[in-house]
Amino acid sequence: MANTYTKIASVSVGSGGAATIDFSSIPTTYTDLLIKVSSRTSATGVAENLLVKFNNSSATFSNKTLRGSGSAAVSYSFTTNGFGGFLNAATSTSSTFGNTEIYIPNYAGSTNKSFSSDSVTENNATEAYALLAAGLWSTTTAINQITLYSDSSGTIQQYSTATLYGISNT
Amino acid sequence: MTKLTRLEVNCTTGEVQEIELTAEEIKQRETDTAIAKIEADERAQAEADKLAAKASAHAKLAKLGLLPDEIAALL
Numbered sequence: 001m002a003n004t005y006t007k008i009a010s011v012s013v014g015s016g017g018a019a020t021i022d023f024s025s026i027p028t029t030y031t032d033l034l035i036k037v038s039s040r041t042s043a044t045g046v047a048e049n050l051l052v053k054f055n056n057s058s059a060t061f062s063n064k065t066l067r068g069s070g071s072a073a074v075s076y077s078f079t080t081n082g083f084g085g086f087l088n089a090a091t092s093t094s095s096t097f098g099n100t101e102i103y104i105p106n107y108a109g110s111t112n113k114s115f116s117s118d119s120v121t122e123n124n125a126t127e128a129y130a131l132l133a134a135g136l137w138s139t140t141t142a143i144n145q146i147t148l149y150s151d152s153s154g155t156i157q158q159y160s161t162a163t164l165y166g167i168s169n170t
Numbered sequence: 171m172t173k174l175t176r177l178e179v180n181c182t183t184g185e186v187q188e189i190e191l192t193a194e195e196i197k198q199r200e201t202d203t204a205i206a207k208i209e210a211d212e213r214a215q216a217e218a219d220k221l222a223a224k225a226s227a228h229a230k231l232a233k234l235g236l237l238p239d240e241i242a243a244l245l
Contacts, residue, residue, distance in 0.1 A: 009179045011186055018177040019191055019199060025182040051206065058202055074220070076213045080205045147176075151206045153199070155174070164181065 004170075005034070010163040017042065017155040021148045023164045028108040028142055030166030035146065037100040037162045039087040043154025047121040047129050048089040050100055052082040053147040054113065060138040067131040082137065085119025086129050087150055087160075096122040097160065107143040112136060174199070 009023055041048045063078035085100035100119040117133040150156055174191040231241045
């Protein structure tokens with residue numbers, strides 16, 4: 001990893017699980033942000049959507065995603081939530097986790113915020129996912145809080161981790 | 171019933187807190203989930219429609235005499 005990456009904060013989910021992981025009071029001193037997530041949810045199924053909020057808002061997000069499932073490839077759009085990637089879900093192989101990276105350039109600027117994600121799930125079966133996503137948060141305020149949560153009322157499970165990095169271009 | 175909590179990391183101080191969701195936050199979570207479910211159902215339907223259209227196209231091309239490899243090259 002380039003030496004312009006700085007770990008801002010890291011968190012590991014405890015035994016009770018968590019409805020959300022929030023990075024708050026994010027300093028504006030970096031150029032870009034990168035979030036690395038290893039996560040599993042209590043929601044049913046093999047995989048579940050990992051959603052994001054910026055500044056506690058789920059509004060004005062749009063997204064285009066290309067996803068492979070192990071047997072087919074599809075593309076689709078999200079228009080009502082911030083889409084970050086996938087978490088492994090309850091029926092995936094036990095003790096495995098989905099991996100996701102979310103990159104947010106110019107997070108502290110005064111223009112709309114674009115972001116990109118790449119994400120995979122793990123499963124010892126045919127059905128497992130890999131995806132690339134492009135997202136836009138059509139809001140011009142600087143991002144000072146990022147929330148990660150599982151779709152479908154699932155909670156993020158123990159041993160899930162999330163690390164936030166700041167990236168400077170100098 | 172297990173209480174819902176959020177794990178908040180203050181990036182300035184480094185402090186990590188496990189905070190129980192307020193009634194308002196639980197309500198917002200339910201709203202977010204309901205919205206996400208609607209969109210997920212729409213995506214699933216769109217995927218099913220696309221697969222059905224592909225199967226239909228496959229059958230029609232086969233009736234025209236195309237070989238499986240030729241159909242696979244088109245679809």
